[in-house]
Amino acid sequence: MIDREKLTALRDAPVAPAAHVIDGARCQASGGGTMDVVSPLDGSVLTTMPRGTADDAAAAISAARKAFDDGRWSGLSPAARKAVLLKWADLVDAHALELAVLGVRNNGTEISMAFKAEPVSAAATIRYFAEAADKLYGEIAPAAPGTLGLVHREPAGVVGAIVPWNFPLMIGAWKLGPALAAGCTVVLKPAETASLTLLRIAELALDAGLPRGVLNVVTGEGATVGAAIAESMDVDVLVFTGSGPTGRRLLEASARSNFKRVYLELGGKSPNIVFADAPDLDEAAKVSAHGIFRNSGQVCVAGSRLLVERTIHDAFVAKLKSVAEAMVVGDPLDPATSAGAINSERQLAQNLRFVAEARAKGRTIVTGGHRVREDSGGFYMAPTIVAGVSPEDALAQEEVFGPVLAVIPFDTEEEAVAIANGTQFGLAAAVWTANLSRAHRMIRAVKAGVVHVNTYGGADITVPLGGVKQSGNGHDKSLHAFDKFFDLKTAWIKL
Ligand code: NAD
Numbered sequence: 001m002i003d004r005e006k007l008t009a010l011r012d013a014p015v016a017p018a019a020h021v022i023d024g025a026r027c028q029a030s031g032g033g034t035m036d037v038v039s040p041l042d043g044s045v046l047t048t049m050p051r052g053t054a055d056d057a058a059a060a061i062s063a064a065r066k067a068f069d070d071g072r073w074s075g076l077s078p079a080a081r082k083a084v085l086l087k088w089a090d091l092v093d094a095h096a097l098e099l100a101v102l103g104v105r106n107n108g109t110e111i112s113m114a115f116k117a118e119p120v121s122a123a124a125t126i127r128y129f130a131e132a133a134d135k136l137y138g139e140i141a142p143a144a145p146g147t148l149g150l151v152h153r154e155p156a157g158v159v160g161a162i163v164p165w166n167f168p169l170m171i172g173a174w175k176l177g178p179a180l181a182a183g184c185t186v187v188l189k190p191a192e193t194a195s196l197t198l199l200r201i202a203e204l205a206l207d208a209g210l211p212r213g214v215l216n217v218v219t220g221e222g223a224t225v226g227a228a229i230a231e232s233m234d235v236d237v238l239v240f241t242g243s244g245p246t247g248r249r250l251l252e253a254s255a256r257s258n259f260k261r262v263y264l265e266l267g268g269k270s271p272n273i274v275f276a277d278a279p280d281l282d283e284a285a286k287v288s289a290h291g292i293f294r295n296s297g298q299v300c301v302a303g304s305r306l307l308v309e310r311t312i313h314d315a316f317v318a319k320l321k322s323v324a325e326a327m328v329v330g331d332p333l334d335p336a337t338s339a340g341a342i343n344s345e346r347q348l349a350q351n352l353r354f355v356a357e358a359r360a361k362g363r364t365i366v367t368g369g370h371r372v373r374e375d376s377g378g379f380y381m382a383p384t385i386v387a388g389v390s391p392e393d394a395l396a397q398e399e400v401f402g403p404v405l406a407v408i409p410f411d412t413e414e415e416a417v418a419i420a421n422g423t424q425f426g427l428a429a430a431v432w433t434a435n436l437s438r439a440h441r442m443i444r445a446v447k448a449g450v451v452h453v454n455t456y457g458g459a460d461i462t463v464p465l466g467g468v469k470q471s472g473n474g475h476d477k478s479l480h481a482f483d484k485f486f487d488l489k490t491a492w493i494k495l
Contacts, residue, residue, distance in 0.1 A: 002097065002100075002111065002112075002115055002335050003097060004335070006097050007097065007101060007111070007333065007335075010097065010098060010101040010102075011101060011105070011333045014047075015037075015046050015047040015102065015105070015196065016047065017034065017047055017048045017049070018037070018047060018048070018049035018050070018195065018196055018199050018219065019049075019050060019199070020050050020052060020056060020060070020199075020216075020217060020218050020219060021199060021202040021203060021206075021215070021216060021217045022056070022059050022060045022063055022216045022217075022218065023059070023060075023063035023212050023213045023216065024063075024206055024211075024212020024213060025212070026203070028050055029050030029051055029052060029053065029056060029220075030053055030055045030056050030059070031053055031055065032050060032051040032052055032053040032056065032220060032224070033050075033051050034048040034049060034050055034051055035048065035049060035050075035051040035192070035219075035220070035221075036048055037049055037106060037193075037195070037196065038193075038344070039105050039106065039108075039378070040107065040108035040193075040341040040342060040343055040344060040378055040379045041104075041105060041108060041331070041332055041333070041341055041376070041378045042376050042377040042378045043345075043376075043377035043378055043379070044377065046105055046106065046196075047196070049195055049196070049199075049219045049220075050218075050219050050220060051219075051220050051221065051224075052189075052218045052219050052220025052221075052224065052225040053220070053224060053225075054224060054225075054227075054228040056218050056220070056225065057187070057189075057218050057224075057225045057228035057229055057232070058228065058232075060187045060216035060217075060218045061158065061160075061187050061216075061228075061229065061232050061234050061235060062234070063212070063213035063216055064158045064159075064185040064186060064187050064213055064214070064216055065158050065185075065234045066213055067185045067211060067212070067213030067214050068155075068157055068158055068184065068185040072211045072213075072214070073180075073183060073185060073210075073211055073214045074155045074183035074184070074185075076183075077134070078133040078134035078136070078181075078183075079133070079134045081130070081133050081180070081181060081183065082130045082131065082133040082134055082181070084208055084209045084210055085126055085127075085129070085130030085133070085177075085180060085181060085208075085210075086126075086127060086130045086131075087208040087209060088126055088201075088204060088205050088208035088210065089123040089124070089126040089127040089130065090123075090208075091204040091207055091208050092119055092122055092123040092126065092169075092201055092204060093119070093120070093123040095119065095200070095204065096115065096119040096120055096123070097115070097119075098200075099118065099119040099169065099197050099200060099201070100114050100115040100118055100119050101333065102196050102197055102200065103118050103119075103168065103169065103194070103196070103197040104332045104333055104340065105333070106193070106194050106195070106196045106197065107165050107166070107168065107193060107194040107343050108296070108332050108340045108341030108342060108343050108378070108379070109166075109167070109295050109298075109332060109340050110294075110295070110332045110337045110338060110339060110340035111332060111333050111334070111335055111337070111340075112335050112336075112337065112338070113294055113295055113340075114332075114340075117167055117170050117295075118167060118168070118169040118170055118197065119169055119197075121169070121170045121173070121461075122169040122170055122172065122173035122201065123173075124461060125170070125173035125174060125177045125461055125477075126173055126176070126177045128177065128461050129177035129178045129180075129181040129481070129482075130177070130181055132181060132479060132482070133181040133182075136153065136479075136482065138150060138151050138152050138153055139151035141490075143492075146494065146495050147492065147493065147494060147495060148491075148492075148493040148495055149490060149491070149492055149493075150490070150491040150493070151488055151489070151490055151491075152488070152489040152490075152491065153182075153486040153487070153488060153489075154486060154487045154488075154489050155182045155183030155184045155485065155486065155487075156182070156184055156236050156237045156261070156484075156485050156486060156487050157184060157185075157236030157237065157487075158184065158185055158186075158187065158234055158235050158236050158237075159175070159179045159184045159185070159186045159187070159235070159236070159237045159238075159239060159485065160186075160187050160189070160229035160230065160232070160235040160237070160238045160239070160260075161175040161176065161179070161186055161187070161188045161189070161238075161239050161240075162188075162189045162222070162226045162229065162230075162238070162239075162240045162241075162242065162246075162250070163175065163188070163189070163190055163191060163198070163240075163241050163242070164191050164194070164241050164242045164243075165190075165191035165192075165193045165194035165298075165343050165344075166194075166295060166298040166299060166300070166343070166401075167295075167299075168190055168191065168194040168195070168197055168198050169197050169198065169201065171241050171265075171476075172188065172190070172198050172201075174241075174465075174476035174477055174481065175188075175239045175241075175476070176188070176215065177481075178481040178482045178484070178485055179237075179239070179484075179485045180210075180214065180215065181482075182482055182485035182486055184236075184237070184485050185213065185214045185215070185216075186214070186215050186216065187216045187217075187218060187229055187235065188202070188215065188216065188217045188218070189217075189218055189219075189220075189222070189225050189226050189229055190217065190219060191222075191242075192219075192220070192221060192222070193343050193344050194343070195217075195219045198217055199217050199219065202215050202216075202217045222246065226246070226250075227249070227253065230249070230250045230253035230254065230257075231253045231256065231257050232257065232258075232260075233257055233258045235258075235260055236258075236260055236261070237260060237261045237262075237263070237484060237485065238250055238254065238260050238261070238262045238263070239263045239474070239484060240262070240263065240264050240265065241264075241265040241266075241300070241476075242265075242266070243266065243267055243399075244266045244267055244470055247262075247264040247266050247472065250262050250264070251264075261484070263472075263473060263474030263484050264467075264472040264473055264474065265300065265465070265466065265467065265471075265472045265474070265476060266300075266425075266427075266467060266470060266471050266472040267300060267399040267401070267425060267427070267471065268300055268301060268302070268304070268399060268425045268426075268427030268428055268467065268471050269304055269305055269396070269397065269398070269399055269423045269425045270301055270302060270303050270304060270305065270425070270427055270428040270429055270430075270448065271303070271305045271306075271307050271419070271420035271429050271430075271446070271448075272288050272291055272292075272303030272305065272306050272307065272429070272430045272432075272456060273307040273410075273416050273420060273429065273430065273431050273432065273442065273446075274288070274306065274307070274308045274309065274312070274316060274432040275309050275413075275416075275431070275432060275433040275435070275438065276309040276311045276312045277433050277434050277435055277438075278432035278433055278434065278454070279432075279433075279434040279454060281312065281315070281316060281319060282319060284316075284432045284454075285316060285319035285320045285323050286323050287455060287456050288303060288306060288320060288430075288432075288456060289320055289323040289324050289327070289383070290456070290457070291303035291430065291456030291457055292304055292306075292383075292403065292404075292405045293324060293327055293338075293339050293383040293403050293405075294338075294339070294457075295339075295340070296329075296339045296340060296341065296342055296380075296381065296402060296403045297351075297400065297401065297402045297403035297404060298342070298343060298347070298401055298402065299457075300427060300428075301427055301428035301450065301457060301465075302401075303405075303428070303429075303430055303456050304399070304400060304404070304405060304406065305389075305396055305405075305406050305408060305419075305420075305423075306320070306405055306406065306407045306408070307408050307409075307410050307416050307419055307420060308407060308408075308409055308410070309409075309410060309411070309416075310409040310410065310411050313407075313409045317366060317385065317387055317407055320366075320385060320405075321366050321367050321385060324367050324368065324383040324384075324385055325367055325383075327339050327383050329372055329373065329380050329381070329382060329383070330373070330380075331376075339383060339403060340380075341378050341379050341380055342379040342380060342381055342402060343379070344379065345379055347379070347401065347402065348371065348379040348380075348381060348402075350400070350401075350402070351381055351384075351400055351401075351402030351403070351404055352370075352371065352381070354394065354395055354398075354400045354402070354404055355369045355370075355384060355386065355404060357394055357395070358386045358389065358393065358394075358395045358406075361393065362388075363386050363387065363388045363389055363393070363395070364386065364387040364388045365384065365385075365386055366385040366386065366387050366407070367382070367383065367384065367385050368381070368382035368383050368384030368385065368403070368404075369382065369384045369386075370382055381402060381403055382403070383403045383405075384403055384404045384405065385405045385407060386404065386405065386406055386407065387407040388407070389406040389407060389408050390408070391408055391419045391422050393406070396408060396423070397423050397424075399425070413438065413441070413442070416442075417442070417445045417446060420445075420446050420447075421445075421446065421447050424469060424470040425467070425469060425470055425471045426447040426448045426449065426467055426468035426469035426470075426471045427448060427449055427450075427467040427471035427472075428448055428449065428450045428451075428452070429446045429448040429450070429451045429452070430451065430452035430453070430455070430456045431443070431446070431451065431452070431453050431454075432453075432454055433453075433454070439453045439454075447468055447469060448467075448468065448471075449464075449465060449466045449467045449468055449471065449475075450463070450465060461477050461478065462477075462478055463477060463478050464476070464477050464478040464480045464481070465477045
């Protein structure tokens with residue numbers, strides 16, 4: 001529950017200039033100066049943060065290397081690591097509202113969603129992986145008589161984590177939780193437009209007793225700090241959530257340097273497929289609208305392509321239009337707001353460009369399509385539905401990462417599958433049908449990391465999230481997330 005009085009007190013509080021967290025201490029940039037942190041709520045300068053340099057990244061990597069190699073963290077018993085991480089999760093929970101408000105002022109997500117999805121979910125994620133730390137076993141191989149094959153899991157070493165701006169704490173915790181629980185040390189690079197809360201939770205980690213150098217956070221530009229992490233000979237594993245072009249650069253950097261393992265969680269153009277036999281079309285319209293418009297569409301798994309069976313197309317689009325138009329695009333710090341700000345002016349311009357292109361092609365703007373609340377000085381956009389989209393259109397092929405829904409009609413199940421699978425992406429999907437056999441056929445036929453049935457979103461920490469095709473590789477969440485952070489070592493013994 002959000003305490004409104006506290007929220008009012010926090011919303012305009014001055015924000016101190018941010019600092020990197022390197023080797024257990026707050027530290028200012030070594031020579032890169034600072035960069036302004038612009039609030040998308042009103043376009044004002046919230047504070048400054050270091051414009052990190054390659055030297056800052058190197059200092060953080062060297063601290064993480066030393067902390068890993070001397071065993072101050074990897075050498076602890078898993079139960080001891082668990083105790084520290086649980087304490088950290090409690091501290092994140094205890095500061096949940098402060099973190100949520102700071103995060104909203106930094107990235108624009110509506111507070112009703114940010115509170116649960118950011119600090120509360122990050123604390124739960126850290127707790128989930130902490131609890132698992134002392135419940136993972138090695139293996140004894142079913143080897144030939146006279147031999148013993150043991151499979152050890154060893155922490156992989158120094159992890160570089162590069163994360164985006166849409167859910168910095170949630171996505172950050174998906175990487176930090178399993179990496180730290182496994183015994184790795186980390187250098188984290190937050191996004192330029194969403195660094196403040198990750199810096200804050202790194203300080204809380206130190207308060208919880210995480211040894212210095214185990215978690216380091218370096219702010220700044222991707223092309224400088226992110227690239228230095230990716231090129232480093234001393235980073236063993238690189239985990240990333242962000243765009244495809246950056247993912248490609250990270251793989252290239254790995255190939256140029258030390259072949260570090262690179263795990264990518266990339267974008268999507270996720271199909272939300274509504275059949276005429278959906279159990280409840282009103283519910284489907286409500287959930288589908290939230291599946292694209294929450295956090296103003298800045299969600300990797302957003303259901304950004306709506307595939308609707310032609311017989312219900314017009315009626316369903318009308319329902320969706322009324323849900324979209326009832327959504328309140330407003331002050332992200334008002335708990336009644338259902339869609340907050342667009343993260344940056346650049347992202348807003350990109351969203352509007354996609355709409356302009358669709359309009360120029362003669363597609364129907366059912367609702368929205370424009371900037372709103374311009375006098376606030378912030379970056380806001382009306383929930384937008386574009387109908388009559390062709391599967392080949394840019395709007396049906398490329399990720400907008402904004403509140404823009406492309407509607408495409410279909411006639412048969414086969415056609416729905418072909419359209420659903422007809423992009424480079426494969427992150428998420430949904431199917432709305434009361435036909436059990438069809439639901440299972442679609443789960444198998446649609447190429448995606450997660451297929452929802454008669455719902456959209458909300459898959460919790462117990463299940464993996466990862467893309468297929470050009471949506472990435474590897475998985476966050478669930479016990480499978482640990483695989484990225486362990487090396488398997490075989491001991492082969494002659495008895
Ligand atoms: P982005 O790729 O531009 O940036 C992501 C991170 O990479 C940032 O921290 C950035 O500073 C860093 N970066 C940028 N250039 C870099 C470089 N050359 N070397 C190293 N690091 C670099 O993406 P974004 O705009 O921050 O995020 C939006 C994208 O992220 C969307 O495409 C979205 O779909 C994707 N995303 C995916 C998921 C998922 O789970 N699959 C979740 C959220 C967002």
